[in-house]
Amino acid sequence: MRTRPLKVALLGCGVVGSEVARIMTTHADDLAARIGAPVELAGVAVRRPDKVREGIDPALVTTDATALVKRGDLDIVVEVIGGIEPARTLITTAFEHGASVVSANKALLAQDGAALHAAAGEHGKDLYYEAAVAGAIPLIRPLRESLAGDKVNRVLGIVNGTTNFILDKMDTTGAGYQEALDEATALGYAEADPTADVEGFDAAAKAAILAGIAFHTRVRLDDVYREGMSEVTAADFASAKEMGCTIKLLAICERAEDGASVTARVHPAMIPLSHPLASVRGAYNAVFVESDASGQLMFYGPGAGGAPTASAVLGDLVAVGRNRITGTTGPGESAYAALTVSSMGEVVTRYHISLDVADKPGVLAQVATVFAEHGVSIDTVRQQGKDGEASLVVVTHRASDAALGGTVEALRKLDTVRGVASIMRVEGE
Template sequence: MRIALLGCGVVGSEIVRLLRANAGDLAARVGEPLELVGIGVRRPERVRDLDIDASLFTADAAGLVARDDVDLVIEVVGGIEPARDWLLAALRAGKPVVTANKALLASDGAALHDAAAAAGTDLYYEAAVGGAIPLIRPLRESLAGDRVRRVLGIVNGTTNFVLTRMDETGASFAEALAEAGALGYAEADPSADIDGYDAAAKAAIMAQLAFHSPVTIDDVYRVGIGDVTAADIASAREMGCTVKALAVAERSVETDGISVRVHPAMIPRTHPLAGVREAFNAVFVEAEAAGQLMFYGQGAGGAPTASAVLGDVVAVARNRIAGRRGPGESSYAALPVLPMGRTVTRYHVNLDVTDKTGVLATVAGAFARHDVSIRSVRQDGRGDDASLVLVTHAAPDAALSATVEELRGLVGVRAVSGVMRVEGGEP
């Protein structure tokens, strides 16, 4: 089974090493040896710490994909173009593809799936979400006979590390992010992680599979963690919660649509996701028959990602030898993606108010006017000032947002000092 590898960075190099180190085992599992016949890179002349023939490297990735002696293509370059053209060419030629490219799958996955289906070949991408965590195959195959209600996950190690440090040490956002960078968890430009783009791409992919509907990254509501403060972390602790950056995809029973979103949220410390620390990832799946399932592990890094890629390679190679195709993408349900305003959630609201009679009643009136029920209230007096902390019952996000906007203009409310969604059950 002859393989073309596109990309030889951290992940690609690890794939090369594992292909060589585990050659005997991989051949026994597949039924044929796996032979690397070419590696597409931008700079073939670059010296790499890999004990392989330098002639394997080429800058002509498109030519490599088109070669007659290539049976299978692995892509770990990332980005939209030119990876999209390379993979479409491979699939249209009937060559199965294994990719870790979450950005491409989340933006134009439909074109890749259509090309694979038309050619009767495989498109596998376990490594695109959660690194080595086996998540894509369970959603795609193991739960194919069930109905998934909700997928709730921590799918970005950088943001989870930052929020863990803020929670456990009292560090500010800037201090925690600097530590993440020093330890190699955050890129020099961490915006893709901190602003939620990475998690949004993964959320789109999970929603596609869980709900058998076309979802792209443009459908995902996204809020980063840059505005999370030490006060938010402390307030969460006081109500028995912690703050996590969550990717949420859920099906609405009332509207038969789906909600897909990425944002920081408070979750109860009793929830399984609350204990996911530092750069680890975890995804919590709720299904009608299977109940609650959790998938946990290292969500990034060269070795974990390469492990997921090679797991797909073995599956795809077996299919090709047997003359069959694995399970493809199903979007038969075509459920609409709901706007964030129609998504049902809960809010934690922190208000700075004047400590005078009637302020609480005024605040409660604003919630009532938008048909939002208050679950709990905590008031702390500080001389002429006071702090009001309110947690709502579930309500449409549009109603909750409108309530917060009205609160900003109320007499007696000095400031809305904090607003955060609450997920994961009633804390």
């Protein structure tokens, strides 16, 4: 074993960073044996230097993150600050000054992954980020390495624990959205401002990262269609149950059937209860990966939390540490396929549509005609009358999102259609 230690700087010492520091100390011997050299915590950049941090030498703590990454003697910078700036500048500065980087920053990777990878490549350094997607669940490495000899066709997953907790609560207790959100907030699963989770921004960042790796194609955050789950109602869950389904907020990255283009999207969807994702409870994450040769694989585990995320960070730390010692770097970005990233209109799936309609003869015929005119084939229709009002529940065969959009627009113009109560995609069949 090499005796000269690998010097590691930690940017951020919150929930994840403090766990990384703790494990680096308590498991120092194991890490050294697995890397082939001891690791030394060389500095910790924080915003609040006065906070007592158990197990961390106060002499290592600094508020000057820039000076820390410019030291020039660092082997690895662990970035667990999150957000775009100053994280982005600190990471590129770290590369310029000779360090490799391990990051848990999904927002930054989704927005600027290509530029960061380019900076890492230019300086011959590693950029690892297993912790950026689905916490402790090994997902980046399996997609990037284990499936490197296969052709991935679809990634379908629950990648946000907060929204899964809320939807699971609505499903199992019949609670409404607000009630379930309040419980998630009280238990610490949701943040004070839950927007990033419930509106799907967090999941969309992860979808962009996963799609990029799965399809060897640059997928930007803007390429990801995003629809949150704050408008899912108890009535939607009742409809789902009638279909033998439940509702999950899914991140879906798909290769089109012709193989030449891909899509990435985040939205609530009905999935059959028999699908393994349907039984993912609470704040857990799970991701299905479908490939030509391997068939269907699933990866399941805690998608967030200090210790699980730290586990992923430290796995990367070991890999990057080994690379430093052997003087090599890992696979890096792979975007050679450069497939077209299509918009949501190109997505083909099934739909569950609830319409409020006038309760009189001929309505179904009118509605069915609109579907037919837009080339959307109907699988089943269910009519329910109540006091002069009626509801019509239509489940379609597979159709493009554009065709469905046109259908709905035309339906809204029918006199007999009082309103479109809900539109939900049906996935996982």
